[in-house]
Amino acid sequence: MPAAIETIQLTKTYKSRSLGLINVVDKLDLTVQEGEIFGFLGPNGAGKTTTIKMLLGIINPSAGEGYVLGKEIGDLNVHKVISYLPERPYYYEYMTGMEILKFYGSLFGIRDEKKFQSLLERVNLAGDASKIIAQYSKGMQQRIGLAQSLINDPKLLFLDEPTAGLDPIAHTEIRDLILQFRNEGRTVFISSHELSEVERICDRVAIINKGVIERQGHLDELLKGARIEIIADDVPKETATKFEGPDTIVSYSSNRLIVDIPEGANVGAVIDELRNAKASIVSVIPRRRRLEDLFVETVGGKNAKKLVVESPEVVA
Amino acid sequence: MWKIRKKLYGVGAVLLIVAATLQMTYIHPKWRKDYSPEAGGLVASQLSPEQILLQLFGFREFLAGILWVRADGFFDAGNYDAILPIIRVCTILDPHNIDIYATGMWHIAYNFTDQEQRSNRRYIPIALALAKDGIKNNPNTYELYFETGWLWYQKIDDNPSEAVKYFQEMVKKKDVLPAREDLLANAYFRDQKIMTGLNWYFHLYKEAIARAKKDTFYANSQIRDTLESNIDNTIIRMIQRGYLAQKRNDGSYEKGDYDTKPPFNVGFSAKVTVVRPRVLRVTGTWNVLPVGCRIRFIVRDLHYPNALPAELDWNKNDNFNFNLPTNLTYMQDQLFCKDQRFDRVENMSKDPTMYPFDSNHYLLEFFYDPAFGAPHIQDKFGWNGVGMTDPNFLNTQIRKGVRVIYATLELSKDQILMRGQWQNRHATVETSNFKESSPTESMTNIVKVPSLRGN
Amino acid sequence: MGAVWNIAATTVGEAIRRRVLLVILMIGVLLLTIIPSLSVLSARSDDSVTVGTMFAVMRGTSALLAIVLTVYMIPNEIERRTIYTILSKPVQRWQFFLGKYLGAVLSLLLMITLMTVFMLVVYAIFQNHHASRLLSLAQQPVMYWIEMSLLAAVAICISTFVTPLINIFLSFGVWLVGTVLNPLYDTIANNSKSIPIMKSISKLIVSLVPNFADYDTKNPLINPGQPIQNQGLYYFTTIFYGVVWIALLLIIGALIFDRREV
Numbered sequence A: 001m002p003a004a005i006e007t008i009q010l011t012k013t014y015k016s017r018s019l020g021l022i023n024v025v026d027k028l029d030l031t032v033q034e035g036e037i038f039g040f041l042g043p044n045g046a047g048k049t050t051t052i053k054m055l056l057g058i059i060n061p062s063a064g065e066g067y068v069l070g071k072e073i074g075d076l077n078v079h080k081v082i083s084y085l086p087e088r089p090y091y092y093e094y095m096t097g098m099e100i101l102k103f104y105g106s107l108f109g110i111r112d113e114k115k116f117q118s119l120l121e122r123v124n125l126a127g128d129a130s131k132i133i134a135q136y137s138k139g140m141q142q143r144i145g146l147a148q149s150l151i152n153d154p155k156l157l158f159l160d161e162p163t164a165g166l167d168p169i170a171h172t173e174i175r176d177l178i179l180q181f182r183n184e185g186r187t188v189f190i191s192s193h194e195l196s197e198v199e200r201i202c203d204r205v206a207i208i209n210k211g212v213i214e215r216q217g218h219l220d221e222l223l224k225g226a227r228i229e230i231i232a233d234d235v236p237k238e239t240a241t242k243f244e245g246p247d248t249i250v251s252y253s254s255n256r257l258i259v260d261i262p263e264g265a266n267v268g269a270v271i272d273e274l275r276n277a278k279a280s281i282v283s284v285i286p287r288r289r290r291l292e293d294l295f296v297e298t299v300g301g302k303n304a305k306k307l308v309v310e311s312p313e314v315v316a
Numbered sequence B: 001m002w003k004i005r006k007k008l009y010g011v012g013a014v015l016l017i018v019a020a021t022l023q024m025t026y027i028h029p030k031w032r033k034d035y036s037p038e039a040g041g042l043v044a045s046q047l048s049p050e051q052i053l054l055q056l057f058g059f060r061e062f063l064a065g066i067l068w069v070r071a072d073g074f075f076d077a078g079n080y081d082a083i084l085p086i087i088r089v090c091t092i093l094d095p096h097n098i099d100i101y102a103t104g105m106w107h108i109a110y111n112f113t114d115q116e117q118r119s120n121r122r123y124i125p126i127a128l129a130l131a132k133d134g135i136k137n138n139p140n141t142y143e144l145y146f147e148t149g150w151l152w153y154q155k156i157d158d159n160p161s162e163a164v165k166y167f168q169e170m171v172k173k174k175d176v177l178p179a180r181e182d183l184l185a186n187a188y189f190r191d192q193k194i195m196t197g198l199n200w201y202f203h204l205y206k207e208a209i210a211r212a213k214k215d216t217f218y219a220n221s222q223i224r225d226t227l228e229s230n231i232d233n234t235i236i237r238m239i240q241r242g243y244l245a246q247k248r249n250d251g252s253y254e255k256g257d258y259d260t261k262p263p264f265n266v267g268f269s270a271k272v273t274v275v276r277p278r279v280l281r282v283t284g285t286w287n288v289l290p291v292g293c294r295i296r297f298i299v300r301d302l303h304y305p306n307a308l309p310a311e312l313d314w315n316k317n318d319n320f321n322f323n324l325p326t327n328l329t330y331m332q333d334q335l336f337c338k339d340q341r342f343d344r345v346e347n348m349s350k351d352p353t354m355y356p357f358d359s360n361h362y363l364l365e366f367f368y369d370p371a372f373g374a375p376h377i378q379d380k381f382g383w384n385g386v387g388m389t390d391p392n393f394l395n396t397q398i399r400k401g402v403r404v405i406y407a408t409l410e411l412s413k414d415q416i417l418m419r420g421q422w423q424n425r426h427a428t429v430e431t432s433n434f435k436e437s438s439p440t441e442s443m444t445n446i447v448k449v450p451s452l453r454g455n
Numbered sequence C: 001m002g003a004v005w006n007i008a009a010t011t012v013g014e015a016i017r018r019r020v021l022l023v024i025l026m027i028g029v030l031l032l033t034i035i036p037s038l039s040v041l042s043a044r045s046d047d048s049v050t051v052g053t054m055f056a057v058m059r060g061t062s063a064l065l066a067i068v069l070t071v072y073m074i075p076n077e078i079e080r081r082t083i084y085t086i087l088s089k090p091v092q093r094w095q096f097f098l099g100k101y102l103g104a105v106l107s108l109l110l111m112i113t114l115m116t117v118f119m120l121v122v123y124a125i126f127q128n129h130h131a132s133r134l135l136s137l138a139q140q141p142v143m144y145w146i147e148m149s150l151l152a153a154v155a156i157c158i159s160t161f162v163t164p165l166i167n168i169f170l171s172f173g174v175w176l177v178g179t180v181l182n183p184l185y186d187t188i189a190n191n192s193k194s195i196p197i198m199k200s201i202s203k204l205i206v207s208l209v210p211n212f213a214d215y216d217t218k219n220p221l222i223n224p225g226q227p228i229q230n231q232g233l234y235y236f237t238t239i240f241y242g243v244v245w246i247a248l249l250l251i252i253g254a255l256i257f258d259r260r261e262v
């Protein structure tokens, strides 16, 4: 079975005035299997949207190759069986929900009103079908976007930050919808930095930072191993700095120290050190590793530099 | 993909060539012929940038209307210099607006006057240029032919063949008003084509009868009646003035007793005195007793360019140079004769720009042409002056086929301006036969004007 | 082709709701209705002033509409990201481009028709309601529609590579140049006094810029006089000329748009 998405050294280069040529997406090797929900994670400006646009043929790669459902990117035939929900989408505001579906349906040659009706029901907009988009809330707009993306029964969906800016209830609704997609056998490619969402629904994730894939794999594997969090007050600054290490997350403010170390690391040594410094230990809590930890581990620190490139220019 | 692109470049090139060829070979010439509103050069039109913009976007007629209203305002304010360019621009913008042409040429020819209400005849060529332009742009309506012919006939009052020419064109137009058509006959008479004029009356008369039969509208029968009496009068005049006998050319005129015989001696003499700087008193004798004679009087530079005897070359320029020469002087007026004499003061001191008196020598011309005289005078003098004579100033050269009176005198600049040796003296020039006369002097040798239809 | 028509239809739907366009259209219609009262300017040429000014207003309004409508069309789609959803469907770029253009052409047809109806009604009330006169007046707006379609093609072609604001000036400039081409050509190329190089340059310009003045055929309508021979042929040829130019501009625009990053 071919991979739903495969990229080989996929690269996009933009020219910026201040930094010269920069690889916004840098030699990306990515594999997404059919039927899985794939989380594409990264901080702002990491290159997520750029990657999706390349996969959809909206922009052209500067180098490398990419395949979507076995076809080279840019092949318009693939567009019949995939769909895309852009980040912060916008639809013609004067149209009603129903008209939006009719319009996008017409681009596929689909004119099946019953189908549109059932799609609206599915995203819980049946009652608002004749309202115009301008009167929709953000959540409703996002849901009509999802309905739109289902018109052609896609095998593969690209969802770019589908939950950004929505309230928790809307989050849940959309999460449920996405989980249904998987049950229906569709492949879903979600770009996001809302980690708790991704953690709950994704099978596999890739973490991209500054255009480079830092981690890629099954969530279970990536999150293997629990961690221990130690909190102490009245810690002198010299002591706090002693704990810094490769797999350790340290945060220190107004004499309170939080040290986060992997299970199996020497907890006793940390506690001894704190006692020597006459600090008062508040708590020692063992817990499961979360995606957030992985993300901060991977991206943290490195992100100190400014990521956003100002007034960029295109390099074809 | 590249292959398709390459092909499309080729297709694009072909399309460009097709478009350019169409434009050059067919569309442009056709547009120019049938759709172009252009009458004159835009660039030369003296419009302000925003006006050019307005007119480029097609508001030509609108703009012309606005400007025309402004021109009227200038007229009321007496700002004549501003009017000429506006009139010209209006005609460029809306070359089919006959009102602008007609009113414009009338303004130019009549309303540019000096303080004494003598119109500045040097504007006449401009009015004529406007007329020609208007005719060029509106060749299918009678109106501008009429206006132009009328300008020659009534204002210029000379060169009768010009009026004939325009009236002939006028009567060919479908929209000509019947009441205007008999003007052509009058112009023929002035042009000494008496028989042609009479025949034209007959032609009109036939048409008028037909019209009056078809439509009993009052004006129709009125025109018919007027023509009838005109024909009557003309035939009687032709007989009484000896025209027919003269034409026969077999000596029967010499033998016969006609109203025009013997020729009447008008006894012209004149004296011009400088009474104040630039103010001339013109007096003289003219033996015709009834009123109705007007003698043309001209004061001009002796070497005025293109000047003809007793007139300028009106037809000279076809372009619109609104700047009259500021260093040349030309004044034309009429001397009204009464009690066998004329006596008039020509004051040119109020318009120093119009009468600059820059050059050193000036010619004073006196001119009388019976072809343009009133009918009761013509009853004695005939159409061509056969019944008029003068021992000193009869002239058969300067107007072809007509016996006219023409006399000249000269004055110098210093004399007119009363400068130099003339500082405290009043210069006087007079014809050699000049004799002082006064209104009360005994009236000998009075012209006996025959009345129409016998005594 | 279905996609093209659907995109065109959507474009029309959007265009007729754009407030700027509606305001321009309203001002145009308002001007058209007050024109008869302006023509007191000159009593006899009343009719020619009215007709001339009405057509001028209509042409100016249409040009403004064509430019404002088209210049923002594609940049707006990109800015609001509506284009992404469309291009992620099986829609070719050129189909999208053509659809947008046809939408503009149809919108212009709608707006010009509206203005024409207003104009004819006002004219019939205040000036003359002979059917034949009204019918002959109605020919000019057809030509304006072709002209404005050509202008829209210029604007949409330019919109594939510059920002809307610059495009407004560029398109307007092209229209202006294309409007004065005929007089320019007459004063330079057809003038025996002008120097040969100027003649060649003016010929080149006339070949490289679409000629908009060709569509201004209102003069014989304002000043009816001699009958014009082969009027039909002239209309046909200029319309064909317009279509050729439009095709050319659309090809250029589509080629650029195809390469463009959105």
Ligand SMILES: Nc1ncnc2c1ncn2[C@@H]1O[C@H](COP(=O)(O)OP(=O)(O)OP(=O)(O)O)[C@@H](O)[C@H]1O
Residues within 6 Å of the ligand: A014, A015, A024, A042, A043, A044, A045, A046, A047, A048, A049, A050, A051, A087, A193, A307, A308, A309, A310, A312, A313, A314, C261
């Ligand atoms: N057209 C462009 N020209 C130049 N640089 C660009 C262009 N589009 C995006 N970039 C740059 O590429 C980088 C990646 O952008 P991208 O939109 O892919 O990020 P992202 O991962 O989607 O971020 P976010 O989470 O904020 O949506 C950014 O630094 C951005 O400034």
Ligand SMILES: [Mg+2]
Residues within 6 Å of the ligand: A048, A049, A050, A087, A160
């Ligand atoms: Mg993004």
